[in-house]
Amino acid sequence: MSDKELEKKSVFLRKNILKYIYKAKAGHTGGSLSCVDILNVLYNKVLNVDTENFRIPDRDRYIQSKGHCVEALFVTLADRGFFPESDLETLCQYQSHYIGHPTKKVNGVEQNTGALGHGLPICVGEAIAAKLDKKQHRVFTLLGDGELPEGSNWEAFLSASHYKLDNLYAILDNNKQQITGSNQEVMNTDSLRDKLEAFGWSVKEVDGHNLNALVSALNNGPFQTGKPNFIIAHTVKGKGVSYMEGVLKWHHGVPSTEQYELALSELDAAEALIS
Amino acid sequence: MELDKIAKKNLKMGRANQEVFAETIENLAAADPSIIAVTSDSRGSGKLVPFGQKYPNQIVEVGIAEQNLVGVAAGLASAGKKPFAVSPACFLTARALEQIKNDVAYSDNPVKLVGISAGVSYGALGTTHHSLHDFAVLRAINNITIVVPADNFETEQAVRLAANLKQPIYLRFGKKSVPFLSEENQTFEFGKGRVIREGADLTIIANGETVQHAWQAAEVLEQQHGITTKVISMHTIKPLDTELLDDLAKAAKPIITVEEHMVNGGLGEACASYLFQQGARNPFHIMGVPDEYTVTGSQNDIFKHYGISCDGIVAKATLVLKN
Numbered sequence: 001m002s003d004k005e006l007e008k009k010s011v012f013l014r015k016n017i018l019k020y021i022y023k024a025k026a027g028h029t030g031g032s033l034s035c036v037d038i039l040n041v042l043y044n045k046v047l048n049v050d051t052e053n054f055r056i057p058d059r060d061r062y063i064q065s066k067g068h069c070v071e072a073l074f075v076t077l078a079d080r081g082f083f084p085e086s087d088l089e090t091l092c093q094y095q096s097h098y099i100g101h102p103t104k105k106v107n108g109v110e111q112n113t114g115a116l117g118h119g120l121p122i123c124v125g126e127a128i129a130a131k132l133d134k135k136q137h138r139v140f141t142l143l144g145d146g147e148l149p150e151g152s153n154w155e156a157f158l159s160a161s162h163y164k165l166d167n168l169y170a171i172l173d174n175n176k177q178q179i180t181g182s183n184q185e186v187m188n189t190d191s192l193r194d195k196l197e198a199f200g201w202s203v204k205e206v207d208g209h210n211l212n213a214l215v216s217a218l219n220n221g222p223f224q225t226g227k228p229n230f231i232i233a234h235t236v237k238g239k240g241v242s243y244m245e246g247v248l249k250w251h252h253g254v255p256s257t258e259q260y261e262l263a264l265s266e267l268d269a270a271e272a273l274i275s
Numbered sequence: 276m277e278l279d280k281i282a283k284k285n286l287k288m289g290r291a292n293q294e295v296f297a298e299t300i301e302n303l304a305a306a307d308p309s310i311i312a313v314t315s316d317s318r319g320s321g322k323l324v325p326f327g328q329k330y331p332n333q334i335v336e337v338g339i340a341e342q343n344l345v346g347v348a349a350g351l352a353s354a355g356k357k358p359f360a361v362s363p364a365c366f367l368t369a370r371a372l373e374q375i376k377n378d379v380a381y382s383d384n385p386v387k388l389v390g391i392s393a394g395v396s397y398g399a400l401g402t403t404h405h406s407l408h409d410f411a412v413l414r415a416i417n418n419i420t421i422v423v424p425a426d427n428f429e430t431e432q433a434v435r436l437a438a439n440l441k442q443p444i445y446l447r448f449g450k451k452s453v454p455f456l457s458e459e460n461q462t463f464e465f466g467k468g469r470v471i472r473e474g475a476d477l478t479i480i481a482n483g484e485t486v487q488h489a490w491q492a493a494e495v496l497e498q499q500h501g502i503t504t505k506v507i508s509m510h511t512i513k514p515l516d517t518e519l520l521d522d523l524a525k526a527a528k529p530i531i532t533v534e535e536h537m538v539n540g541g542l543g544e545a546c547a548s549y550l551f552q553q554g555a556r557n558p559f560h561i562m563g564v565p566d567e568y569t570v571t572g573s574q575n576d577i578f579k580h581y582g583i584s585c586d587g588i589v590a591k592a593t594l595v596l597k598n
Contacts, residue, residue: 104382104383111378111382112381113377114377115373117342118373118378121343121345121349121374122346122349122350122353122378124343124347125350125351125353126351126354127350128335129355132332152342152343152346155337155338155342158338158340159338159340162338163335
């Protein structure tokens with residue numbers, strides 16, 4: 001896939017996030033828009049996964065710790081061919097498997113997540129197993145910045161470096177906001193890079209909306225042999241829709257018809273600029 | 276002669292169930308490299324030091340971090356390993372309950388959760404170190420088998436079966452030596468209560484380290500009161516042996532349940548819930564730790580205090596049969 005195609009894909013995925021949140025009248029809009037470029041890059045440039053035989057043992061693992069931004073995951077998996085996009089018409093409906101958090105009932109989903117602070121410990125187990133079996137596959141997780149205060153993350157940070165898990169990649173969707181306000185107001189996690197380095201991780205910071213930068217960071221690991229990899233992806237909550245960017249109410253706000261149409265027209269315009 | 280002594284003379288002493296657990300996984304690990312012990316600074320109390328020395332590539336230490344213990348074990352299980360996540364039952368089933376619920380049970384990762392030094396094994400250390408809630412909280416979680424072996428035979432069988440189980444399981448072990456309970460009944464199957472003593476007047480359903488006291492009580496009841504008691508080691512609380520309970524309902528004799536757990540939500544309530552929804556009319560009594568600040572002391576002291584002991588059960592049984 002060319003750079004331009006990848007860029008167009010991001011716009012398409014953003015439109016679909018909005019489409020299905022608008023239809024379901026529910027979803028985590030702002031966070032899905034902030035992390036979707038990361039998912040686009042993972043599923044189209046990085047992960048070795050097979051849509052037909054997803055559970056083959058040597059696949060790369062991707063576990064979405066910030067499970068509430070499932071809409072970004074579902075539209076990416078549908079586009080990648082894990083299931084028909086029309087399945088998403090049932091998002092959040094009675095008895096649908098397409099619920100408000102990732103579940104393994106959906107082809108392509110690695111683990112059931114949703115409660116925060118759970119993805120990384122599971123990834124540590126997966127990465128230890130890969131090391132024990134001398135396998136080459138990699139293990140990725142996506143963390144939200146709002147979930148960093150969960151103590152289980154810090155337990156896992158310790159164990160990942162203790163076991164020298166350089167096959168493990170934790171990506172932080174650092175959109176700097178959570179439901180109550182800015183991360184800094186709610187629970188300050190400043191100097192994160194220093195904290196993580198002190199915990200024994202190798203850290204890179206990238207613009208989380210720069211697709212080439214993401215591809216380069218995620219495909220050129222380990223950053224240091226014997227150290228787990230942490231990518232702080234600086235992102236913007238609500239990215240791609242002007243009136244949503246950095247505006248807290250879009251954490252789980254659902255657009256009205258007018259707002260939805262306005263968002264689509266902005267995304268159409270953005271797409272037209274990709275020549 | 277004291278009641279306990281009358282009874283005990285007939286039982287052959289074994290070792291602590293958690294010791295037999297450790298020995299059994301050590302034996303299994305020799306032939307199966309996918310068996311992994313996951314520990315939280317618990318290899319000493321879990322008797323896993325020799326295991327770690329013999330199989331350094333089959334033990335994962337996470338330090339004192341129970342949430343990570345269970346999350347890491349879920350990841351190992353998902354990758355095809357057979358992890359036994361070992362931690363004192365009090366911490367495993369409370370500190371890491373969300374990981375048990377989500378990462379193990381809901382995600383259907385076949386982790387073998389091993390709660391050691393369970394119940395009031397750490398009696399004198401106080402409530403922080405007691406697990407008197409674990410049956411209740413785990414019974415309320417879908418997709419987890421709950422097994423509480425009574426003796427070394429049941430323990431070895433349970434560990435062997437758990438190793439290859441494709442679903443999550445919780446195994447609960449105490450730290451005190453326990454006697455072998457029945458040489459006649461050497462069958463063990465998850466979900467099937469083990470009748471360790473036959474009797475016609477009354478049934479005692481117990482599990483774990485309380486079964487020996489039930490057996491002793493049955494011996495005393497027979498010798499001193501001419502009462503014959505059926506004693507069941509209901510090692511599996513979930514799924515419950517409903518066939519066996521149906522038979523008890525038909526016989527309509529009194530039932531006493533005994534457990535090293537709060538009376539709320541444990542073995543007794545599980546049996547009562549089934550029986551009475553089937554229309555059973557057996558007189559029914561639950562013995563366990565009442566809903567109060569738990570007394571401290573040795574495990575024996577606490578058992579005696581709450582009547583979960585030979586004399587306490589004898590007293591309860593004679594009272595029940597008198598009414």
